[in-house]
Amino acid sequence: MLGGEKPNCETCKKIKGDSFDIADCELCLPSILPENEDAEKIFMVVRDQYIMSGMGGPVAINQVAIHEAMELYNIEFKQDTFEKVVMVGRQFLQYYNEKKKEEADK
Numbered sequence: 001m002l003g004g005e006k007p008n009c010e011t012c013k014k015i016k017g018d019s020f021d022i023a024d025c026e027l028c029l030p031s032i033l034p035e036n037e038d039a040e041k042i043f044m045v046v047r048d049q050y051i052m053s054g055m056g057g058p059v060a061i062n063q064v065a066i067h068e069a070m071e072l073y074n075i076e077f078k079q080d081t082f083e084k085v086v087m088v089g090r091q092f093l094q095y096y097n098e099k100k101k102e103e104a105d106k
Contacts, residue, residue: 038075039084045069046085047092058096061089 012028013020032040049065050058066085067078075081 036084038073038077038081039088041073042066042069042075042081043085043088045073047089050089050093057100058093060093061086 009025009028012024016024046061046065046069049062051060051062053059063082063086066082070078070081
């Protein structure tokens with residue numbers, strides 16, 4: 001962990017093992033505004049559903065997965081939630097691509 005970066009959630013769970021408590025996540029994650037709760041719920045469900053390029057890297061979040069999750073959880077404001085989830089997915093992809101570029105430049 002460099003420069004105050006938070007650990008990967010899965011790594012944190014492995015490190016803490018049986019003592020892991022979901023409340024621990026509040027230390028790393030900002031609180032969710034009420035108007036973003038549905039988008040956060042859906043993103044957490046689909047956060048590992050990315051379309052991969054031929055070279056093995058993610059290129060976009062799977063939009064079909066977003067729609068299916070919104071149906072599953074009976075999300076009322078689908079368009080608003082969809083747009084928020086796509087924006088968050090793009091932010092994670094941008095972060096991922098920047099990290100890959102930094103690694104390649106070393």
